[in-house]
Amino acid sequence: MGCPSRWEVTVNMAMYMRCLGRLRCGACGFRFRVFSDGKRCSTSKVVRKPEVLPESKRQGTCQRKTFVQEQADRLEQANNSILIKCPQKVNQHQLLKSLERHGNIAHYHFFEPFKTMLLLQFERRDGVLSVQQSCNMPRPGKRFLLPNRSRFLLMSKHNDEFPDKRSAENERPHNLLQMLKDHSNVDGQLEGLVQHMQLTEEDIRLRFLVCSLLQDLCTAILPSVQIQPFGSSVNLFGRVGCDLDMFLDLGNLNIERKRTRVQRDSSLEFQVKMFRCERVATQTILSVVGNLLQHISPSFDSIQKVLNARCPVLRFCHSPSNLNCDLTASNRIALCMSETLNAFAQVDARVRPLVFAIRCWARAQNLTSTVSGAWITNFSLTLLVLFFLQQCSPSVIPTISHLRKLADRIDHRVIDSVNCTIVSDLSKITPSNNKQSLEDLLHGFFDFYGSFPFQKKSINIRTGQVQRRSDDSPMEIINPFEENLNVSKNVNKRQLLHFVELSQNASLKLEKQHQLSSNQSWGLMTLLQHGPTQQARATDGAASIHPTPKVERFTDLFHSLWSTKQGNPEAKQQTGNSSPPESKQKGQSE
Structure with a gap:
């Protein structure tokens, strides 16, 4: 049935504040406004009655997405997203209301590792561009700054601040062993283990956003390059706090060059740098990207170039999310392996x-x-x-x-x-x-x-x-x-x-x-x-x-990531100083 022009409902005021008074109709997707008294909501115009599809057609439209389609949708979400570092106490409602002036908000989530972080997705790319155009460069003082128009933004501390109510779901961590004890059988324990340790929706969005931010940086020198995640982040076997494996896809450059020679009738070619083999090209590109991360981008630190391994890798940390990242080049077989594991995970529950x-x-x-x-x-x-x-x-x-x-x-x-x-x-x-x-x-x-x-x-x-x-x-x-x-x-x-x-x-x-x-x-x-x-x-x-005495899962994403990294300082130090084994293969990921 279609949406009426007016509803008489009782609305939870906390939900009203979180949604900025704007909700979406589940039947047709039309936006409507909740009035401040919490008892009325109406649309701004008449809504057409949605078409009711036959059962056969409805089933056809609910087909499961393929791995490639899921990856593409996630990357599109990331391209329409921004990450904002806010003061510890921020008026979240006022911040969201000001951001909504730049475009319709499709999704947002606040995290709190040390300072409040906002991961926000606009419905269209125009919203991201509008926010970037409205941003100011910080005052350098006596230091010299390098201009950077990243989608990782900082909120000025002089804004009005006051304590914001915290969600009940983030108040205390849950002990995994206690959860296992509460189940009545082993099957329930294993299913509960997945629910407690799997990547959350916000964690997945954040990982694709990191890939998108890194791609913004790399396209400055390689316009057609793509950064794609693989391994635990996309194969449905990742747990909260696992590393982010990415590969820098150079294959599109070679494909585009071949198509250009065939489709365009021109005697002109681009002047390019040549290397004697793919390995040398990979090492050079990763080294250049490492220099960009170290000297240009303020979001990445702890850069390690492990270029002499069997599969050259660039290791670094995305400091706003505290995600440890590994970047390889032209590792498309690893993405195929991730797709295969993803398929096995969906074949049987x-x-x-x-x-x-x-x-x-x-x-x-x-x-x-x-x-x-x-x-x-x-x-x-x-x-x-x-x-x-x-x-x-x-x-x-x-x-x-x-x-x-x-x-x-x-x-x-x-x-x-x-x-x-x-x-x-x-x-x-x-x-x-x-x-x-x-x-x-x-x-x-x-x-x-x-x-x-x-x-x-x-x-x-x-x-x-x-x-x-x-x-x-x-x-x-x-x-x-x-x-x-x-x-x-x-x-x-x-x-x-x-x-x-x-x-x-x-x-x-x-x-x-x-x-x-x-x-x-x-x-x-x-x-x-x-x-x-x-x-x-x-x-x-x-x-x-040293083994951890208990296996714990934290509901808050950033709290989980930080706890995983900081729970074993000795192991973290050793990990940062170690190199990947020479036997690590191109199609292998954890």
């Missing part, structure tokens, strides 16, 4: 809870580390979970080869002679007939790898089959796209044996949980108890990491 649980267990047992070394990575753990789910009878998820068979012609993708084709329309994938519970699958994972013949067999999620070893490393997990690469080549024999031993112990704990009394830890809680692994880790020549 049990995939994400199981991956989150295994990663959390590995971190509690010190199997993974923020320090480069012989530890197993989150990416390798994820592939282990996916391979196990392919081995179940019947299988929970399909193989990559099957996803490739379902792909349309438009999905065909070959990058650097590597076939990265998978189906983009996930509705083509037949749901699994496997009805096992999450508890059974968790127990089965530990049983499977507690007795897996790693010394003779390798793991390949592309075929979903166990196959003979092709190298002499203790553990072999074949890269799903580049089959000549082993993503677990860094894992040594000691760490592999430790993983097998801990898997066997976890299986025994789950078997005996029915014997525990009601006041004892059970289910996933028993797996998160820390084991005496620090001595073994220190023996390998790497510094030991």
Whole structure:
């Protein structure tokens, strides 16, 4: 039914203040105003009755977005967004009202790490440009300033300030272990774990905004370049506080140059700089971008150039959000791997809870580390979970080869002679007939790898089959796209044996949980108890990491990011001084 020209409703005044008196009709999207008495709201003109679509057409319009479409929408949101650093006490209502003069606000969110931060999205790009045109340059005093028109803005401290009411959801952090205890079964614990640790909507928006801000800077020297996130930020397995992996896509430059020669009838060409190979070009570009971040942009600091690694990387921190970032160049295979993991996460609802649980267990047992070394990575753990789910009878998820068979012609993708084709329309994938519970699958994972013949067999999620070893490393997990690469080549024999031993112990704990009394830890809680692994880790020549006594999730985004980074000062210092392992592969991300 259409919207009437007038409503008689009771409106919560706190909600009225947050929405600036303007709300949106859920039926047709038309904006209407709530009057200050909180009891009336009306539209400024008559609204047409929306067209009622048939059921068949309605279902067709609600199709799931593809990974590429989701990425494009997120990047568009980021391009229409700004980030504002405000004083600790700010009149949020007055600030939003002043910003609304520049354009309609589509989304906003306040964060509070140290000072209040506002992430705001306009409906159109014009709103961003209008805000930038209204901004002033700060007074340099005795110092000389470099003019910068970034979308990261500062609010002058001389504005009227008074304490603003805080949302109840940000008052206190939630303890994860207490949440696990409140559930009645293991399945509920695993599903609750995902809800507490997954990236929030605001976190995802912030990560894409950082990519957009970095792209604004890079396009000054490379006009056609694109900055895209990959890894945990987009594959649906990221947790609050994880690093932001990005790649600087130079492929569009080469494609545009080839099209220019074909489509334009001209004897003129641009004069460009030539390099003897792609690696040298990548190292040079990352070095130049690092200099821009260090000397021009005020938003990025702690710049580290790790250019001699197998995959050259630029490391830095986005200080307003406290996000640790890694930037590589032309790493499009990694984005394809992220799309594949994203597809597996959506194929079956049990995939994400199981991956989150295994990663959390590995971190509690010190199997993974923020320090480069012989530890197993989150990416390798994820592939282990996916391979196990392919081995179940019947299988929970399909193989990559099957996803490739379902792909349309438009999905065909070959990058650097590597076939990265998978189906983009996930509705083509037949749901699994496997009805096992999450508890059974968790127990089965530990049983499977507690007795897996790693010394003779390798793991390949592309075929979903166990196959003979092709190298002499203790553990072999074949890269799903580049089959000549082993993503677990860094894992040594000691760490592999430790993983097998801990898997066997976890299986025994789950078997005996029915014997525990009601006041004892059970289910996933028993797996998160820390084991005496620090001595073994220190023996390998790497510094030991002090385990965190509890796994916590903070509702406030910036509080979460800062707590994750500051909860272990020793580990943070070691991470900042370490280089990525030489064995890190282009398609690998955590």
